[in-house]
Amino acid sequence: MGANALSELELVRAALSGDERSFETLVRTHADAVYGHALRFFGDQATAEDATQEVFIKVFRSLASFDGRSAFSTWLFRVTRNVCLDLARAGKHRPVPTDLMELEPPSVRDFADDVVMSRVVETAIRALPPEERDALGAVTLFGMSYEQAAASFDVPVGTVKSRVFRARRTLSRLLEPTEGGA
Amino acid sequence: MECLKAQQMLSEAIDSAVPEDELAEARAHCVGCEECTRFARSLERISSLPTPVAPDALVSRLVALGAQEAAVLRTAPAGSPEDGVAPDGHAAAPVRLMPAWWAPRLTAYAAVAAVLLVALVATGIGLGGVLSPREAVFETAEDTRARTDGAALSAAPAPGGTQEATKALSDTLIAPPYVVIDGLVYTPTGPRTVDAATLVTATPVLTSLHAASDPITLPAYRISTSNDTAVLQLTDGTYLGFSAVTREFGGRAFVLTSGSLLTSYGQWPTLPARFQQPTAPDGSPTFSFFGKDDSGTLIYIPTGGQATDGFAVAPGSGPQDPAAGNPNWTWWQRL
Numbered sequence: 001m002g003a004n005a006l007s008e009l010e011l012v013r014a015a016l017s018g019d020e021r022s023f024e025t026l027v028r029t030h031a032d033a034v035y036g037h038a039l040r041f042f043g044d045q046a047t048a049e050d051a052t053q054e055v056f057i058k059v060f061r062s063l064a065s066f067d068g069r070s071a072f073s074t075w076l077f078r079v080t081r082n083v084c085l086d087l088a089r090a091g092k093h094r095p096v097p098t099d100l101m102e103l104e105p106p107s108v109r110d111f112a113d114d115v116v117m118s119r120v121v122e123t124a125i126r127a128l129p130p131e132e133r134d135a136l137g138a139v140t141l142f143g144m145s146y147e148q149a150a151a152s153f154d155v156p157v158g159t160v161k162s163r164v165f166r167a168r169r170t171l172s173r174l175l176e177p178t179e180g181g182a
Numbered sequence: 183m184e185c186l187k188a189q190q191m192l193s194e195a196i197d198s199a200v201p202e203d204e205l206a207e208a209r210a211h212c213v214g215c216e217e218c219t220r221f222a223r224s225l226e227r228i229s230s231l232p233t234p235v236a237p238d239a240l241v242s243r244l245v246a247l248g249a250q251e252a253a254v255l256r257t258a259p260a261g262s263p264e265d266g267v268a269p270d271g272h273a274a275a276p277v278r279l280m281p282a283w284w285a286p287r288l289t290a291y292a293a294v295a296a297v298l299l300v301a302l303v304a305t306g307i308g309l310g311g312v313l314s315p316r317e318a319v320f321e322t323a324e325d326t327r328a329r330t331d332g333a334a335l336s337a338a339p340a341p342g343g344t345q346e347a348t349k350a351l352s353d354t355l356i357a358p359p360y361v362v363i364d365g366l367v368y369t370p371t372g373p374r375t376v377d378a379a380t381l382v383t384a385t386p387v388l389t390s391l392h393a394a395s396d397p398i399t400l401p402a403y404r405i406s407t408s409n410d411t412a413v414l415q416l417t418d419g420t421y422l423g424f425s426a427v428t429r430e431f432g433g434r435a436f437v438l439t440s441g442s443l444l445t446s447y448g449q450w451p452t453l454p455a456r457f458q459q460p461t462a463p464d465g466s467p468t469f470s471f472f473g474k475d476d477s478g479t480l481i482y483i484p485t486g487g488q489a490t491d492g493f494a495v496a497p498g499s500g501p502q503d504p505a506a507g508n509p510n511w512t513w514w515q516r517l
Contacts, residue, residue: 015252018254024248027245028241031236034236035234035240036235040234049240052240052244053244056247060247060251061478062474064431064432065431067489069490121228145197145198161193176220176224
């Protein structure tokens, strides 16, 4: 267990003892990752917010089951993924489909615009195959190592590397800037 | 270096440390390769972009939820009769489903209900007598569970009620039909056929099942294909199926254990002998409060213990809890 994992465990134990600040720290540290995953999964802001709230309620209630043997982000990622899948399975919320064919490559000018490019990239990420999108999210949103992600998906490390790479290559091809307007 | 290898190296370098020489080789390859140059440029651009940010209003709501949960946890571990909070008093209080103002009222109502039921039982009337005297007289052991659950539901201490009321109530209830096989508590599921190839011999069980006669020893088996299932071979050679009494914690099943042999249905499991009986509602000196299981029941661990290996549950758990009605502390180990 590394120093970071130890501090996470201490944070969780403090939260379990009723320390309000620890709960806030957990929320502020991880809300973006959970929300980001949910947004990419559902493609809808309101649904992503609902899912994020569900995730944190579940996390708060099962905080005692976090034993520090894995990183908190690994545990949180698993909860987040399951909540999104459960919500979709239950028919409460359905992912908004995104068609890769509808994506238009950005113009050279848009390519340099962070706001426009972020929107385009997020749309493109939603259109990725789920296993590639999840692998990319585990690594880039939740900050998991390839090894942690591999353990979480129960696949070899090489598979995670391949999925992340394939996701980036697809995005790269989709988002190659054109000289024309878009 | 080939294009694919170079691109993989560039991608991997974003997330983790890669060998310097290989990365240098990949970059050198890009200088002379138009395709890889484009990939490297896109990769750098995509990686530099901000990822989604949770709206401030959402974060504020989450922080507020956390504060609510913290407040509940601060009051829970003590669980003393003085503060009127049962050991799992807050567990059944959903963060979102129950407004904060309702909790103290529900506590009071539950306490009143518990006291009324105790009074009914003490005067010899009982719920059975009030509702259905004839059924009460002819109740069979198989009905025990239903009656126990019904009574517990009517006068459950959670999320309110006093421990005294809980104890008095528990003393009047009969335990569900249980047998103990190799220290684990099982409840009957009915007659069943078995595949002899799946039977794993367990320690024979001394039980009279639901009969009033003296207990007899019955051969017991666990089922190799289902780790929460066991069977007893009855005297006529048929098999009676049993399912382990479990609860969930961290998505994993934990099974109820018993330190005492339960020689007939209706006896409560007890804490294994290796544990000293707690003398305080917070589990001390044997246990200390740890957190909640998946259903929200408070759980306790011994000093130096790991909740993932096993934990204790205090008497007075909620009506839906698998330990409901048990006047004893119970120990749950990993299935």
